Amino acid sequence: MPTIASRDFRNDPDQGANLRLRDHWTMWNPILSAPFGRDLELAVFDEEGAHALVFPCTRVREGWKNAITGARVDIRPTHWRDWAPEQAQARFDKPLEGSP
Secondary structure, eight states: OOOOOEEEOTTOTTOSTTOOOSSOOOOOEEGGGOOBSSEEEEEEEETTEEEEESSOEEEETTEEEETTTOOBOOOOOSEEEEOOHHHHHHHHHSTTTTOO
């Protein structure tokens, strides 16, 4: 399976049902409540912890698609929230901001 780009939440004390990002403090929603046809930010858990995908996804009948490319994404997300394009662009424009 190809690697999916994501952000690491291992140092975030609010992991789990209340996943949060340090750059914006919007609460995450359970994946079963994810709406269809909207650009969403998804969180996934793996053996290394919780991660948020760095690209928006759209829920479709068949599962999930990359909202930018339309490609099917083979993931099993646990949480979602609305994609915030202005905040996402800021993360990409200054990827090392706040780093030591």
